[in-house]
Amino acid sequence: MRIDFHTHAFPDALAPRAMAVLRENCRADATISPHTDGTVADARKKLTQAGIDRALLCNIATNARQEKNVNSFAISLANDDFFLPLGSVHPDSDTVESELDRLQAAGIKGIKLHPDYIRIPLDDTRFTRILAAAAARGLFVVLHAGYDPVSPDKIHATPAMIARVAERHPTLALVAAHMGGFRMAREVLDTLVGTNVYLDTSLSSLREDEHPLLLRILQEHRADRLLFGSDTPWSDVKEEIAFVERAGLDPDRLHALFEGNAKRLLGI
Numbered sequence: 001m002r003i004d005f006h007t008h009a010f011p012d013a014l015a016p017r018a019m020a021v022l023r024e025n026c027r028a029d030a031t032i033s034p035h036t037d038g039t040v041a042d043a044r045k046k047l048t049q050a051g052i053d054r055a056l057l058c059n060i061a062t063n064a065r066q067e068k069n070v071n072s073f074a075i076s077l078a079n080d081d082f083f084l085p086l087g088s089v090h091p092d093s094d095t096v097e098s099e100l101d102r103l104q105a106a107g108i109k110g111i112k113l114h115p116d117y118i119r120i121p122l123d124d125t126r127f128t129r130i131l132a133a134a135a136a137r138g139l140f141v142v143l144h145a146g147y148d149p150v151s152p153d154k155i156h157a158t159p160a161m162i163a164r165v166a167e168r169h170p171t172l173a174l175v176a177a178h179m180g181g182f183r184m185a186r187e188v189l190d191t192l193v194g195t196n197v198y199l200d201t202s203l204s205s206l207r208e209d210e211h212p213l214l215l216r217i218l219q220e221h222r223a224d225r226l227l228f229g230s231d232t233p234w235s236d237v238k239e240e241i242a243f244v245e246r247a248g249l250d251p252d253r254l255h256a257l258f259e260g261n262a263k264r265l266l267g268i
Contacts, residue, residue: 003262004055006202006229009043026201027136028148031206036128036233050237061088075106086112109266110140115156118147122157131169140173140265146181159187166197178203185213193221200229218247228259
């Protein structure tokens with residue numbers, strides 16, 4: 001089985017507008033372009049064609065007003081036979097705890113946070129309440145990590161920040177996307193490799209200048225803390241799979257990355 005731990009899609013009515021905004025945000029980085037139309041149906045089609053059996057759908061509340069609608073969309077997919085949706089909460093929301101309870105009651109296992117899109121650094125104290133509340137409920141947290149073209153001049157979740165947060169919340173299952181830090185592979189090797197932080201592999205195929213360092217991360221990080229991810233629609237899933245398969249990992253490590261670790265976190 002292959003589980004993709006990092007994908008995105010939107011409600012049909014919202015998808016065209018959301019994708020237009022995201023394309024504009026990505027204009028500064030020519031390596032990042034969409035491979036789906038943003039809908040759930042097209043994401044399912046492309047992922048299935050690439051050999052993915054299940055996929056985590058990462059939803060993001062970019063402001064406090066969106067929080068309830070974002071989580072209602074996630075809950076609407078809670079019993080889907082392919083997608084495994086995540087909810088999201090916002091640091092400025094007054095309903096963080098009740099929304100986490102609503103997500104958990106629906107069977108959702110975790111949340112996604114994107115510090116760059118909300119322009120709040122991960123080490124801001126406003127995130128502390130969210131991370132503590134997630135840990136108390138046994139929910140895992142997926143974080144965007146490293147550079148994002150939406151905020152080219154300021155990185156809001158560096159590997160060093162993530163390492164400090166993981167130390168402060170030792171019971172929290174924390175997943176740092178983009179191999180722990182998009183375009184920050186050297187800092188990931190220095191600060192996150194060997195820790196309890198999960199790393200997903202999303203967007204690795206696009207980082208040709210960092211491939212030797214990314215391969216070291218795959219080989220040296222804890223085997224029980226690696227997860228396959230694509231970041232659909234922002235990369236070619238087949239290329240992401242090919243990058244991992246070229247890494248020369250032993251069969252047990254590959255199995256953990258593609259299936260075992262995700263199943264453990266998701267309880268499936």
